[in-house]
Amino acid sequence: MRITRGLWAALAAQRGHLFPWVPVVLSIGIGMYFALKWEPDWPHYLILGGLALTCGACATRAGIVLGPVFWLCALVPAGTVLAGARAQMQAAPVLEFRYYGPVEGRIVGIDRSASDAVRLVLDRVRLDDVATHRTPDRVRVALHGQQGYAPLDPGRRVMMTAHLGPPGGPVEPGGFDFQRHAWFLKLGAVGYTRTPVLLATEDRHGAWVAAARRALSQRVQAALPGERGAFAAVIMTGDRAGISRETLEALRDTNLAHLLAISGLHMGLLAGFVFSSLRLGFAAVPYLGLRLPAKKLSAGLALLVAAGYLALSGGNVATERAFVMVGVMLVAVMLNRRALSLRSVAVAALIVLGLRPEALLSPGFQMSFAATAALVAVFGLIRDQDWQPRAKWLRPVLAVVVSSSVAGFATAPVGAAHFNQIAHYGLIANLVSVPLMGVMVMPAAVVAALSMPLGLEAWPLWVMGLGLQWVLTVAHGVAAWEGATGAILAPDWRVLPLLALGGLVVMLWQGRARFAGLLPMLAAGLLWLQTERPPILIADSGALVGVMTPQGRALSAARGAGFVADIWLENDGNGLVQASAAELWTGPVPLGQGAYLIPVKGKRAVEAASCDIADIIVTNVPEAPKLPCRVITPRALRETGALAIWPGAEGPQILSARDLAGARLWNGGAKPLKPLRFAAVVPRQTAGQ
Template sequence: MAALRQSFAQLLLLQRGHLIGWAPVCLATGIGLYFSLPVEPGWPAYAALATLGLSMLMLSRWIGQAAAPLAIGVALILAGAILAGARAHHVAGPVLGWRYYGPIEGRVVGIDRSASDAVRVTLDRVKLARVPPHRTPGRIRLSLHSKIEGAAPRPGLYMGATGHLSPPSGPVEPGGFDFQRHAWFQGLGAVGYTRVPLVALAPPEGGQWMFRIRMALSARVQAALGGETGGFAAAIMTGDRSGMGQDTLTALRVSNLAHLLAISGLHMGLLTAFVFAALRYGLALIPFIALRAPVKPVAAALALVVAAFYLGLSGGSIATERAFIMVAVMLVAVMLDRRALSLRAVALAALIVLVLRPEALMGPGFQMSFAATTALIAVFGWLQHDALPRGPKWLRPVIAVVVSSGVAGFATAPIAAAHFNQIAHYGLIANLASVPLMGVLVMPAAVLSVCLMPFGLEWVGLWIMGLGLDWILLVAHWISMQEGARGMVPSPGPLVLPLLSLGALTVILWQGRARLIGALPIAVAFLLWAGVERPRVLIADTGGLVGIMTPEGRALSTAKGDGFAALNWLENDGDPATQEEAAARWPAAQQAEDWPDILALRGKRGLQEVAGCGDAEWIVLNISAPEDWHRGRAGPDAPPCHILDPKALRVTGALAMHGSDLSVITARQVTGARLWNTARSSPEKRSKIASNQ
């Protein structure tokens, strides 16, 4: 035992100098554990975690250098859980507890476009009729479905409309994407739509100057370029995607070029790299400055200022904040004459992001950007260390682009497949044909257009930029139309991504041959993914849609209604069918011998077509069931069936049934009783929900 302990201590000592990379991993572990809890911790739990964390830090001072990192790692895990809980309580706000219809007033603080191609506005300073201020959400999001043109949304404008609002919905299936949690951290207390034109109630006030600049620049760019190219340029320069249609967005996703649309690490990196290089070499050409000032640090400082302005101009989304932090860490390293691109810089950036926004860990943006950056730095570090042949000088840039695209695509492909259920088979080709153009043409032209804008000559840069974007859109549409461009995969289980991440990080961060142990969790993750079994039955939380798995794919009970749930179910199955195609499977599938005893009824007419439970074990309704149905209307001798109507489903959320015995798992059982899904409940109801977990 002593020999084993000594060997383990020597193994840990070999990692000295390389342990900083594990700090964000430990912090992320604690954050992930917090989000996986079935109930919200109380203050005694946080006090216990803090006490234990401090004890671990004190313990690390006297247990020796070999074991000290383990104690610090435990302290970081505990700190991650505390940070996530503190953030969840810090963003807490009122959540609408019922469906609302009536007058809506508020100030425009965000403009974008929904998945149905409708313009959406985000409002703060919300006023709702007959709703007291302490129960009114701080922010709401409203989709505009009016066919009559009303007042155009503008930053800071007070607007009013009559519309429908409802609380943010829960997962469309147990274990699915939790929009309630997402909305909680965005500060959204209600979402909805209006079918009437917006009315301007008051002119824009002061403040929000950056938002106004952003939308003014977006309008100017779209007016100069027009069409989808103008919308694409506006999205890249300002983060405003409201000018882009769903067809273009779909083509970019299928061709794996959607990352060019989001202002993330690529855009921030290309912009700051171009500005840094231009300033550095421009200042070096001025002898008076070059001989008296440290040109490189000055150029890095000015590039950091430009990056900060770009962050504000883009709207400051989580993805852009993350990209800015990564770039800022690298530019500060340049100013301090340290290596800008290193795993330590990436680890520091990840720590800053996780401390400021712990919820970012759960999103694909954080996971994909840090996976790509970590993999790129590790691979190029290995190539440089191993002194592999680099080829002729004229070919090296091409090799670098190919290797970069391949490594980034390989690192992010499992994460993208897990979140979006698709694999872009020709994504590498599309990126090789597009990404270099972003660096050498599009982003420099964007900077040029902004510099020339005060003189009214921005059209010069925008014209050049449009040429590059036209090519990228051409590549996206051509790739997306190729047969087999998109492959569909089912959603993995909850352990797959953590195991993949653990294995990949072990291979990259661990020193010595023991890093090969990381291949084991990677293999286990892919085996679990390959053997994933989708639920046999899925029931939407509205009661309006039922999906039953058949040999041909999931059969849906209706071709219209609950479209968001239908789309997500089919995507999570890895099924490319549309809702209409899946609904066409329903009549034929009902004749199968193993068809479950489930009856899906819609509206009052559906209730009139049946007399009690009949042969069905489960009856699903999209309207409230009559009271006597819950007692089994087939008679006192017949076994009562299970009734699932909107009233019952509001408590359970969406349902999934597995196996031939139809064992039930509810969305509430998976999500638990957390701040984001119990905020609109009374204290008595919250305690009841928690006791039922």
């Protein structure tokens, strides 16, 4: 009875504050879907859907104590069904083999790779001698070498000779799964070309918004040459093709890379500037200001401007998420509701998860909502406790310091877990850069966009360039400081869920019990400190082996498989680069009980390899000769993915990427569900018919 009374009292105290938990519980179901090692079938979805509907119906009739319990039982399976339905809807052909030959398609996206190469995303793809039903919906091609590019404008059909292959899996067991990421983008093949890109036709086919975006980007960069223009183009259109790798690294090293993503900051500054300007405009005309609902009209017009910004910026996931959050805030203003509240953050999260449940796994979603929820909670506490300074001139200063600090602390663990790096002076860089984005850069961008039809954008862009030049100067200057960045060990997969749970309890629960959320956060920190990296890693191509040593991970090759090497070394958190890691390599790798592993590259080296000194041979040769010892080839690794090995007294323990990922839609281990078909009911014929 005491337990029941205590539960009733605890839940009664949460009345009116439980709605923000809805996206949290829904996220649990979404996370459960992605954690499965097998793909659900129709019976599973029918059972989960029925359970969700039944529990939801019971929740509407239950009381204070049982109602939240029933909603919990309804939302978890609903999240699993939602994620599964989204995965099935994104089903598209994936290239199952290595392809070299003609590629033709329409440009729908242009960006840059980590190696600073221009990349094209093509749809309406044609591949030579590949059936239509096996041709990917979209492919991504990196342009290498001096090619003399054709006009690369969205909507144009281009052709080239390219190397293509299926999207790669995790570079190590439990690592980032690019196959899953590509599945939800309908990206069925990735590759590169060293041949010139040619126009298949002079005409543009659709993609008029992308073409307008590209034209605006080129006009901005023509008015502001150099890095300032490229930065301005990113902010106004989302076009990152002009940003150099050096600038990207400087922004990342100073925790200013979020300024390149059209996210909550840009969308909020834009909507806030438009809303404030319109309200001042209405107030300046008393005849209109006194007769019209100026505040609601300003919010509605600001929402339209934000929607236009969403379309013009390319409408990527981060921008969609930012638009939803700003839209919820502006709609709340129009409905006379509090714009900045945890309820509005919860509504935005529900909309984003409803449209793209896979966003839950992205660092952008996690960092965005972590920062937003923390800011709303902290500023709500400041408002409720009336902690504002009496001097009015101190209030904006305090707002900048508090917002930068809170957002930085909220996102730092997520960023460190995903990117294995922490910017030690990121708070300083943000404090001296972000305010300028609000008072100079974004207002000038709005004025420049409005002035372009009249050809008067030069002066607003010049003002915008001054602000961006300051940001770039800060980024390069702070990044050059000694110890500007630090490498962080990749945590155990349980760390981020525990941190999120603890932080949500602290922010959302009412009463002193909220401090219980510090316990899972402490457990996450301890678990992170105790994380151990795999002693031996084998790339899924067979071209690279990494062995952990007291000085760091030793790599079997100083060149080749550079992307894999960089990820391994970043996850180790020791700051090594591939060339220096290769110098640590000493020879055969002991596996325990006198067994050894050796990497061998090239067909002749494999033929000359001896099993007298190795029990396991790892090679990049697809067809290796039969040897008395075990030979791990790319063909075998295609089935297992990357490998992690733990030497032991009883022999080595081997864990593959497929062991952790399971047989899922995106890695070819399962097939999309076919539509349910019900047999037609045929009436029985009676005697005499």
